[in-house]
Amino acid sequence: MEYLLLKGKQQINGTIKVNGAKNAAVAILPAALLTRETVEVDNLPKITDIDKIIQILKSLGAVVTCTGKRSISIDSSGVNSFCPPPSIVNKFRASYYFMGSLLGRFGQVEIPMPGGCNLGPRPIDQHVKGFTALGAEVELKHGIVKIKAKKLIGTHIYLDVVSVGATINIMLAAARAEGKTVIENAAREPEIVDVANFLNAMGAQVVGTGTDVIKIQGVQELGRAEHSVIPDRIEAGTFMIAAAATRGEALVADVIPKHLDSVIAKLREVGNEVEVGPDWVRVKGNSRLSPADVKTFPYPGFPTDLQAPMIVLLTQADGTSFVTENVFEERFNHLCELRKMGAKIKLGGRTAIIEGGHELSGAPVKALDLRGGAAFIIAGLISKGETRLEGVEHIDRGYEKIEERFKLLGVNIERRQQ
Ligand code: UD1
Numbered sequence: 001m002e003y004l005l006l007k008g009k010q011q012i013n014g015t016i017k018v019n020g021a022k023n024a025a026v027a028i029l030p031a032a033l034l035t036r037e038t039v040e041v042d043n044l045p046k047i048t049d050i051d052k053i054i055q056i057l058k059s060l061g062a063v064v065t066c067t068g069k070r071s072i073s074i075d076s077s078g079v080n081s082f083c084p085p086p087s088i089v090n091k092f093r094a095s096y097y098f099m100g101s102l103l104g105r106f107g108q109v110e111i112p113m114p115g116g117c118n119l120g121p122r123p124i125d126q127h128v129k130g131f132t133a134l135g136a137e138v139e140l141k142h143g144i145v146k147i148k149a150k151k152l153i154g155t156h157i158y159l160d161v162v163s164v165g166a167t168i169n170i171m172l173a174a175a176r177a178e179g180k181t182v183i184e185n186a187a188r189e190p191e192i193v194d195v196a197n198f199l200n201a202m203g204a205q206v207v208g209t210g211t212d213v214i215k216i217q218g219v220q221e222l223g224r225a226e227h228s229v230i231p232d233r234i235e236a237g238t239f240m241i242a243a244a245a246t247r248g249e250a251l252v253a254d255v256i257p258k259h260l261d262s263v264i265a266k267l268r269e270v271g272n273e274v275e276v277g278p279d280w281v282r283v284k285g286n287s288r289l290s291p292a293d294v295k296t297f298p299y300p301g302f303p304t305d306l307q308a309p310m311i312v313l314l315t316q317a318d319g320t321s322f323v324t325e326n327v328f329e330e331r332f333n334h335l336c337e338l339r340k341m342g343a344k345i346k347l348g349g350r351t352a353i354i355e356g357g358h359e360l361s362g363a364p365v366k367a368l369d370l371r372g373g374a375a376f377i378i379a380g381l382i383s384k385g386e387t388r389l390e391g392v393e394h395i396d397r398g399y400e401k402i403e404e405r406f407k408l409l410g411v412n413i414e415r416r417q418q
Helices: 022-034 048-060 093-106 125-133 164-174 190-201 233-245 257-269 304-314 334-340 370-382 392-396 402-408
Strands: 002-007 013-017 038-042 063-066 072-075 108-112 137-141 144-148 156-158 180-184 205-207 213-217 225-228 249-253 273-276 280-284 293-295 320-324 344-348 351-355 364-366 386-390 413-417
Touching: 002 370, 002 392, 013 402, 022 038, 022 048, 022 093, 022 164, 022 190, 022 233, 048 063, 048 093, 093 108, 093 125, 093 144, 093 164, 125 137, 125 156, 125 164, 164 180, 164 190, 164 213, 190 205, 190 225, 233 249, 233 257, 233 280, 233 304, 233 370, 257 273, 257 280, 293 304, 304 320, 304 334, 304 351, 304 370, 334 344, 334 364, 334 370, 364 370, 370 386, 370 392, 370 402, 392 402, 402 413
Parallel strands: 013 249, 038 225, 156 180, 293 320, 364 386
Antiparallel strands: 002 386, 002 413, 038 072, 063 072, 108 144, 137 144, 180 213, 205 213, 249 280, 273 280, 320 351, 344 351
């Protein structure tokens, strides 16, 4: 078993280049199944979720070749199975993108319910609503979702919930459907725009991503494409919050600052200096931090994926802060462990009430999910004493060699084996 060991009272200081976006890459690779031609995808993060997607692609018959340090080519001409292996699918949430892509390619798919971080109930009813509206029959038997369509036909779909996964999955299934599909109340995340750019590079006709109405004119075939994944705004935000929480300074480079507007605004609101360049953001932490009211919302709201790191930052503010989770109502697994480190946090419904100004103390803690895990690193850095962080496998799903990344920012973290 691996764990991270870090000493407290360390300050972030340095420059870091952000990797490609996990949440875009995990949809783009399954989307490659929509064509029989070879596609090349660059700027992939080296994280375990991507390793698992590559394993699934290979198990379905695709030829995946490493073409560079961060790029692969995918030749799906030999893919002849629409049943991704349950043992891998079960392990992560984003495996649900094989529903849309295999349905689009073969008109059918058999796949177990996706696994992934436990953030409370994570239904897929809006995905199913979309597939059904496109003409598919969906049944769930013995934990396996079976989706089958004689023909996918474009239609109007109104999403009852703003869902990143459902928006992308419907785009994948509709790309080669007959006629036009309109998704209303679509999610607007930058990763959705990136997936659409990849689909369009293959010859799809998707317009309107980044707004809440997306139109997809189905085409018969998709072709070869090359694509470079956008920067990961959540990885960037994690380092920005870490700089602020440790009262350090970080130049976070190779980002699209517009994607970080809500994070930049909150960091400034609580008293940090944030300078914004064309493709970089510099955060300088202030010794005095004000409390804040933070509400997570779908993009362009404050990202739920940065809620846990933000709570850690607010434990250092002079006063009481309120953090309301509006996307995943039960996404507060991390509070228990943060309390072990001395954080004074109460939970009232979906709002965490954080009494700032108390020094945290290093402790043995366990990551229970991906982003909560990253938050414990920040908590360890500002604490007094040593923190031993277990559950690193959750962090490795979405952050590439996190200890190496933090070392680039001047802090000392070790990965050890037990
Ligand atoms: C994606 C991201 C995740 C991020 C989340 C919200 C990936 C792989 N993961 O997750 O990092 O935290 O967006 O930005 O991109 N919902 C339903 N029915 C559905 C689908 C969703 O009720 O069919 C609900 C969810 O329970 C949640 C909300 O809608 O309350 C938003 O979920 P969604 O945007 O779908 O999140 P994911 O795609 O799972």
